[in-house]
Amino acid sequence: MKHIAESTVRRLSLYLRFLEEFEAHGHQTISSGELASQGGTTSAQVRKDLSFFGSFGKRGLGYSVNDLSSRLREILGLGRPWKVVIVGAGKIGAALAQYRGFRERGFRIVGIYDVDPQSIGLALDGVTVRDQRDMEADLASLHAEIALLSVPAEVAQPLTDRLVAAGIGAILNFASTPLHVPPHVTLRSVNMALELEILSYALVNRDA
Amino acid sequence: MKHIAESTVRRLSLYLRFLEEFEAHGHQTISSGELASQGGTTSAQVRKDLSFFGSFGKRGLGYSVNDLSSRLREILGLGRPWKVVIVGAGKIGAALAQYRGFRERGFRIVGIYDVDPQSIGLALDGVTVRDQRDMEADLASLHAEIALLSVPAEVAQPLTDRLVAAGIGAILNFASTPLHVPPHVTLRSVNMALELEILSYALVNRDA
DNA sequence: GTTACTTTGTGAAATCATTCACAAGCACCC
DNA sequence: GGGTGCTTGTGAATGATTTCACAAAGTAAC
Ligand SMILES: NC(=O)c1ccc[n+]([C@@H]2O[C@H](COP(=O)([O-])OP(=O)(O)OC[C@H]3O[C@@H](n4cnc5c(N)ncnc54)[C@H](O)[C@@H]3O)[C@@H](O)[C@H]2O)c1
Ligand SMILES: NC(=O)c1ccc[n+]([C@@H]2O[C@H](COP(=O)([O-])OP(=O)(O)OC[C@H]3O[C@@H](n4cnc5c(N)ncnc54)[C@H](O)[C@@H]3O)[C@@H](O)[C@H]2O)c1
Numbered sequence: 001m002k003h004i005a006e007s008t009v010r011r012l013s014l015y016l017r018f019l020e021e022f023e024a025h026g027h028q029t030i031s032s033g034e035l036a037s038q039g040g041t042t043s044a045q046v047r048k049d050l051s052f053f054g055s056f057g058k059r060g061l062g063y064s065v066n067d068l069s070s071r072l073r074e075i076l077g078l079g080r081p082w083k084v085v086i087v088g089a090g091k092i093g094a095a096l097a098q099y100r101g102f103r104e105r106g107f108r109i110v111g112i113y114d115v116d117p118q119s120i121g122l123a124l125d126g127v128t129v130r131d132q133r134d135m136e137a138d139l140a141s142l143h144a145e146i147a148l149l150s151v152p153a154e155v156a157q158p159l160t161d162r163l164v165a166a167g168i169g170a171i172l173n174f175a176s177t178p179l180h181v182p183p184h185v186t187l188r189s190v191n192m193a194l195e196l197e198i199l200s201y202a203l204v205n206r207d208a
Numbered sequence: 209m210k211h212i213a214e215s216t217v218r219r220l221s222l223y224l225r226f227l228e229e230f231e232a233h234g235h236q237t238i239s240s241g242e243l244a245s246q247g248g249t250t251s252a253q254v255r256k257d258l259s260f261f262g263s264f265g266k267r268g269l270g271y272s273v274n275d276l277s278s279r280l281r282e283i284l285g286l287g288r289p290w291k292v293v294i295v296g297a298g299k300i301g302a303a304l305a306q307y308r309g310f311r312e313r314g315f316r317i318v319g320i321y322d323v324d325p326q327s328i329g330l331a332l333d334g335v336t337v338r339d340q341r342d343m344e345a346d347l348a349s350l351h352a353e354i355a356l357l358s359v360p361a362e363v364a365q366p367l368t369d370r371l372v373a374a375g376i377g378a379i380l381n382f383a384s385t386p387l388h389v390p391p392h393v394t395l396r397s398v399n400m401a402l403e404l405e406i407l408s409y410a411l412v413n414r415d416a
Numbered sequence: 417g418t419t420a421c422t423t424t425g426t427g428a429a430a431t432c433a434t435t436c437a438c439a440a441g442c443a444c445c446c
Numbered sequence: 447g448g449g450t451g452c453t454t455g456t457g458a459a460t461g462a463t464t465t466c467a468c469a470a471a472g473t474a475a476c
Contacts (some may be wrong), residue, residue, distance in 0.1 A: 001413070005433065006406065013405040031453065035425055040386065043453090051455060059441040059454040076405050077412030078303070084404075091303035098299055101401045107408075146407055169414075170407040172400075176309055178222070178248060178259055186410040188403050192380075193309045195396050196292075197221040197284050198214065199354055199378040200315075202394040204285030205209070206377075213463065237421065251423085252465055259425060267424040268472035 001052075008049045012072055014039045017180040027176065031062035073169040081106045082121040086166075087159055088112040088151035089122065089129045092174055096148055097124035108144070111138050132159075146170045153177040160187075209260075216257045217398075221279055222247045223254065226275040239270035250351045291352040293376075295367055296359035297322040297330065297337045300382055304356055305332035315354070319346050347374040354378045362384040382416075 013093075015066045016039040039046075042077045050056055053075050058136040073079055086093050096102070097112055113132040128169075130138065138144075147163045149171055150157060155188055156175035157169050165170060166178055170186040173179050176194070181187045226246040230238055240251040240258075249252075258264055258276075261283055265271045281287055292315050294301050304310070305320055321340040322328055330337045338346065346352075355371050357364060357379055364383035373380060378394040381387050386404070390394045 004413075007433075009406050009409045010402060012409075013402045015385075016405075029411040033453085038386070044437090045433095047341055047453090048434075055455065057454050058443085060443055062453065075409070077408040078405065082404075082408060082411075091306055092300075095299035095303045096400070099400075102404065105401050105405065107401075107404050114300055121467060130439070145411055146404065169411050172407060175456050176225070178246070184414070186407055186414075188407060190398060190400060190403060192304070192307075193313050193315075194218060194221045194397060195380055195398060196290075196310065196315050196354065197224075197286065197313065198217050199284070199380060199396060200290060201217045201220075203290075203377050204352055205212075206394075207390070215463075241423085252467090253463095255423090255425060256464075263425065265424050267470070268422045268474090270423065283448070380473060 008052065009076070011039060011041065011049050011151070012076060015049075015068055016072040016076065016078075019065055023067050023069060026175065027065055029058075029062045030065050030068070032057070034062075037182070050201045078106050081108050082140060082146055084146045084148060085111040085113065085135070085139070085142075085144045086107070086148045086150065087113050087132070087163070088114075088152060089119045089124065093148070093150035094124055097127065099115065110142050111135075112145055113138075121160055124129055126181060136162065136166045139163075139168065144168065146172065147178075148174070150170050150174045171193075212260055219247060219249065219253070219257050221259075223287075224277055224280040224284065227280065230273045236271045237266075238273050238276070240265070242270075267288065273337060273400060281361055282306060286314055289316050289319045290354055291316055292354045292386055293317070293319040293341070293347070293350075293352045294356045294358060294410075295319065295321050295343070295344075295371070296357065297324075297327045298331065298358060301356070301358035302332055304358060304382075305335065307374070317344075318350050318352055321346075342372065344374045347376065353375070354380065356380050356382070357387075358382045385404060 018035060019030065032046040033181065035048045036043045041193055056068050056071055086097050086109060089112050097109055102109065109127050112124060112127050112129045113135045114129050115132050119129050120131050147168050149159060151159055153175045156173065156177050157179055160171060160179045160181060163183055164185050168185065173187060173189040176191055179187055223243055226243060227238065240245055240254040244254045245253045264276050264279055294305050294317060297320050305317055310317065317335050320332060320335050320337045321343045322337050323340050327337050328339050355376050357367060359367055361383045364381065364385050368379060368387045368389060372389055372393050376393065379389065381395060381397040384399055387395055
């Protein structure tokens with residue numbers, strides 16, 4: 001299939017969230033315009049985004065909420081549960097481990113690792129923090145696909161290399177340092193300090 | 209000035225980080241190519257990004273690390289300290305409150321608010337969690353410019369409205385719900401579940 | 417001062433993403 | 447069953463961003 005822009009995938013993910021809300025409210029169908037207004041985009045954008053994957057609507061009527069949400073789940077790979085490990089059980093790692101939003105979406109935390117003896121042994125939402133030395137062996141048996149990396153910046157790249165060597169498929173990095181991974185591994189970063197700097201820029205250039 | 213793309217601002221922020229590392233290593237000058245390789249972009253991109261704001265380099269030599277980093281700080285509005293409040297002292301809010309990376313960049317946490325009596329009174333990194341009912345009065349006296357919103361999704365919009373009414377300039381939203389603000393307020397969202405879904409998509413479509 | 421070499425700054429070209437605009441399809445009603 | 451109204455799906459147009467490519471400007475060496 002043709003390459004899909006990241007912005008499109010991000011919006012699909014948003015559409016799915018709105019569809020689930022609509023589903024909860026008992027609505028059967030939804031138009032591209034309704035979907036658009038929720039997500040702050042346009043109806044043409046919604047239709048274009050969906051058109052990359054097929055034709056899911058009925059002209060004159062809109063989309064079946066149920067059908068479209070299950071198609072989107074399929075497209076996004078949310079049909080199956082994903083196994084996730086957290087590396088670094090510090091403040092942000094602990095918050096992530098206890099975040100219910102991940103589990104609800106089918107992301108199951110199957111392992112948490114740290115070096116600090118103070119953290120090792122702690123149970124976070126039913127998962128016990130283990131020594132980072134056990135990480136490779138666990139990954140070999142668990143076959144986790146995704147890692148959340150929440151360790152200090154200095155050790156982020158070495159740990160990334162270990163995760164890659166252990167066969168991880170994707171990494172979500174929270175450390176404020178850019179990481180390098182081979183092309184078969186998907187990497188994304190959440191950089192909160194950078195988000196604040198973008199806000200700072202906007203505040204300073206408000207009327208420019 | 210012409211409108212600057214968000215992607216450009218994001219990269220400027222990254223360049224600044226690399227420049228600071230270079231500075232720490234005692235380097236005097238840096239070329240667009242070196243800056244690019246750190247940030248995973250191209251030298252032409254670096255030069256184009258900078259060219260929107262002026263000519264900061266010397267042909268044949270590159271950029272003065274010191275000059276460029278102070279120019280970038282100025283452009284990004286990092287010359288002054290920013291006053292930040294955190295709304296919601298739960299797991300993620302507490303992690304944010306204790307994160308050193310913000311303070312290092314000039315973002316000073318001047319207030320933390322919650323409803324839960326269990327949280328109110330707690331000191332997080334020297335700042336005491338206060339009752340959310342005090343928020344408006346505090347904002348009027350503190351003049352904080354930025355709010356970090358880390359409350360449950362259900363109350364995110366009402367709290368946003370209160371922050372906007374109290375004169376906040378920018379909001380960084382961590383709740384997984386889209387928020388609406390008037391045009392003079394800058395809003396950005398960090399949506400971690402959505403980031404994971406993008407990874408999920410990538411894993412499923414690896415060889416597509 | 418001249419030559420050889422490096423790197424910037426920037427129009428022009430290419431690529432990528434969004435918006436427009438409308439024919440085609442379907443529901444509903446009489 | 448034909449007409450009316452609504453909404454999709456999609457090429458074409460527009461707009462935005464990135465990449466190219468090169469003249470201009472600087473350094474350094476002799
Ligand atoms: N706290 C925040 O709000 C926040 C915000 C943005 C970014 N971050 C980034 O997230 C990362 C973690 O931040 P934090 O605030 O949770 O810090 P933290 O110090 O609370 O947690 C880091 C954890 O990593 C563990 N660790 C260190 N080396 C390790 C190793 N080799 N293997 C396994 N675990 C190891 C530490 O023992 C510690 O528990 C940092 O890179 C930080 O820049 C944090
Ligand atoms: N924990 C995570 O890793 C994580 C990840 C992504 C997104 N989020 C989002 O961040 C938000 C907070 O998550 P959390 O895990 O910290 O939850 P949490 O329940 O630990 O924290 C929420 C806090 O908000 C407070 N609160 C509720 N109503 C309030 C009000 N009206 N005024 C002030 N404070 C109020 C609660 O008392 C609580 O302390 C949620 O929207 C969640 O979806 C969390």
